[in-house]
Amino acid sequence: MTGDAQSMTAHDELERRYRRLMTAYPRRHRREYEEEMVAVLLAAAEPGKRRPDLRDGADLLVNALVVRLRGWGGVLGAEAWRRAASVVQLAGALFLLGVGLHRLPLRLAPFLAGGADALDVARPAVWAIVVAVALAGLRRVATGVAMAGAVVEVVHVARWYDHSPSQVLQSSWLVTVALLVAVASAWLVGGPPVTAPRGRWWFAAALVVAFGGRVVDDRLYGYSSHLALIVEGRPQVRLGVPFYLIAAALAGWAWWRQGGPVRRRILALTAPVAGIAAMVSYGFAGFMYSSQRFPSPILLQPVQWAVLLATPPAVFALAAVLVDRWERLSALVRLGRQAENVR
Amino acid sequence: MTDATMREPTFLVLTALAAEPQHGYAVIEDVRRITDGRVTLRAGTLYAVLDRLRNDGLIEVDREEVVNSRLRRYYRLTALGDRRLADESARLRHQATIADRRLRERRSRLGDAPA
Structure with a gap:
């Protein structure tokens, strides 16, 4: 001592x-x-x-x-977070509706012929309902349907797990989008109603244009050789690219119209999607390589599942802290400048 | 505060402050007295409750003193806190009245023999 x-x-x-x-x-x-x-x-x-x-x-x-x-809870219940959640709910549901729709026309014929996959119909249907109900301001119903939609997306992806776990990993970002829409919907249930997000029609237009690009690619070249202008037998340029660029510009414009605080929070809310995609690309690169080359599929270990499940909330927490720190720092800098001006 | 029901520590802290403005340690002692020693609030719980009640506008700081080089802050009930405590008290009284009546009915059914 x-x-x-x-x-x-x-x-x-x-x-x-x-x-x-x-x-x-x-x-x-x-x-x-x-x-x-x-x-x-x-x-x-x-x-x-x-x-x-x-x-x-x-x-x-x-x-x-x-x-x-x-x-x-107080910070996340603030108006800017709720408006960002509202944008993510609507834009995410529209995006998932687009993803569900883009395969539907090609599969509808087999569906009518009886060789159908009911989930292919359920996916766009459930997200279309989420969009309609969210725009109608029915918050609890929107949350219930969005949760059902997330379950549909999980089931849709989980069916591949036994024979192709790598495909499940590749689709994990899409499942994250669905879960994000469900969480954003639940976020909006309590508290005062949030007015429909600004620029929602720009988001819708972006998706329609992107959908058009995908249709052009699919229709002209089909799924197997898709998406390229072939010159002398060599792929030169994807014909859908101009559509995708316009769609990105429209989505970017819609995002920009939200104003600084909401824009930052939209980035924080969507960061888990980028996080899971990066985790799969870099953290699971070895697994993906092995899984696709072994004759029998290699299944994920519990630790790998834990990493996958923990990534989105961890990335969101980090992004939310960064937004908070950035705004505090900006406020201090503003105060400092004001004090300088007073002198 | 918009919740319909109030948790017991919250109710007890408001009850303690309804008598007079009190500092933290006095609230702990008073709550022990009110509940005949059944509830002893600990500092972490007490100050989590006080912080929430201040944020919700149910209590406010009455005055501050320094005693033996230690800060002593007194809290008092606000008008909103008064109303919320009265509402909660009426709600509990109403439920207790129903419980009493049903117990009386039950016992008379069973011939005054508590089961």
Whole structure:
């Protein structure tokens, strides 16, 4: 034991330990309540006590988590987040409707002939309902249908798992979009209604144009040799490319029209989709290579499933923290500039 | 606060502050007295409740003192807190009245023999 530790009274040591536990709280809470809380904790402690008892320690840590979650709940319930969630709900549902529709015409004939896949019809149908119900402002119904849509997308992809796990991985971003729409819908259930997002028709136009590009590619070249202008037997340019560029410009314009705070939050909300795509491309590159070359499919291990499931929420949490930090920093810079101008 | 029901620690803290403005440690002691020792609020729980009640406008800071070099902050009920506590108290009373009546009916059915 050092001289300092020996000279430290039981009271001081207890206080030091309480203050260490207090670091679990957010800075705002500590600034506001730490002195009071430490005073209360010390007043309630028996004389000569050097360590917090287990129940006090657990109470502080659990409530630190509660306060942090409440803080995040308040932040995420803010108007800008809700408007971003509204954009993601509508644009995501429109996108999934487009994805579902683009294969439907080619498969509808076999469907009528009885060789059908009901999920091919269910997918666009359920997302069309989500779009209609969300625009009608029926928030609870939209959430229920979006959750059903997410289940349909999961089932659609899960069917391949036994014979082609790599295909499941390749489609994981699409499932993430579906889950994102369900989560965004649930996000909007509580609190005041959010007005229909600005620029929604631009998003719709972007999808129609992208859909047109895909139809051009599919119709002219079919699925097998699709998407290229062939000159002297060599692929030169995808005919759908101009359509896709226009669609990207329209979607970009719709995104830009949302205003800075909502734009940043849309990026944070859609970051999990990019995150899962990057994780599959880079983190699972070896698995994809092996899985496609072995005669019998290699299934994912529990750890790999855990990584896949944890990636979207982790990426979102990181993106949300970055948005928060960026905005705080920007506010400080603005305040600094205002102070300079006053001088 | 818009929730229909109030959790017990919240109700007890508001009840403690209904008598007079009190600081944190006094609230803990008062809650222990009100509940005949059944509930002992710990500091983490108390200050999570106080923070929420302040944010919801149900309580506010009355005054601050420094005692033995320690900050002591007194909290008091706001008009909104008064109304919310009255509503909750009426709700609990109404439910307790129904429970009492049904227990009386049940016991009379069973011939005054509690099951």
